[in-house]
Amino acid sequence: MDDKDESTEESVFVMPGDFVGTTEEFKAGEGTYVNVADIHSLNTGYVKVNRKARTISVVPRTATPPEIKEGDIIIGNVVNMRDSVALVEIGAIKGKGEREFQTNGAAAIHVSNVKDSYVKNLGYEFSLSDVVKAKVINTQNMRLSTDEKSLGVMKAYCSKCHSPMVKDSKKLKCPECGRTETRKLSADYGTGVV
Numbered sequence: 001m002d003d004k005d006e007s008t009e010e011s012v013f014v015m016p017g018d019f020v021g022t023t024e025e026f027k028a029g030e031g032t033y034v035n036v037a038d039i040h041s042l043n044t045g046y047v048k049v050n051r052k053a054r055t056i057s058v059v060p061r062t063a064t065p066p067e068i069k070e071g072d073i074i075i076g077n078v079v080n081m082r083d084s085v086a087l088v089e090i091g092a093i094k095g096k097g098e099r100e101f102q103t104n105g106a107a108a109i110h111v112s113n114v115k116d117s118y119v120k121n122l123g124y125e126f127s128l129s130d131v132v133k134a135k136v137i138n139t140q141n142m143r144l145s146t147d148e149k150s151l152g153v154m155k156a157y158c159s160k161c162h163s164p165m166v167k168d169s170k171k172l173k174c175p176e177c178g179r180t181e182t183r184k185l186s187a188d189y190g191t192g193v194v
Contacts, residue, residue, distance in 0.1 A: 016041055016155070019038055020032060020039050021038075023038075023039060027053070027054055027056075029048070035162060042077055070139055073133060074107070075094070075133055076090040076131070076132055076144075079128070084110060085110055086108070086109045094133075109144045113144065114145075115146065125183060130155065130157070133151050133152065135148065150188070152183065152186040154192075155189070156181070160179050161176050165181065168180070
């Protein structure tokens, strides 16, 4: 590769949550998020490296921006936690191609929309950097719900050592440090199936 190349599209195809680089090498670009010092994909697409700007991005497969509607299933990343709300940055809309779309800030999963039973502590259901699958229930203030069996956390990271967690019965276990944690899991946790 010669130095004139500012941007190259790699032939690496990635899914939401996949590792794409480190913050030591690159700045996180569009379609990515940072977990500790690792950069992960927010969308399904191809890795794009801008060597001049030292950024790494994930480019969706098509370019027509879809509109988010009530009832859509989205894939996103938990970017903030409050007592009664988990804030999610939306990365993809199921069934509308893996395309970029316009959002105005993060969407919210309120504690009352997590599951069909009482949630005492939202921290037992979601954690920062979790990749979640949720249904859009209100587009005006971007409210999401995970109260269906197929919805919830698709990929989680250990809150102690930040390794990807594996499903062990109804809980998650860290293969590195052995810590167990709970989440509101999607029925297809860890499969990569959207």
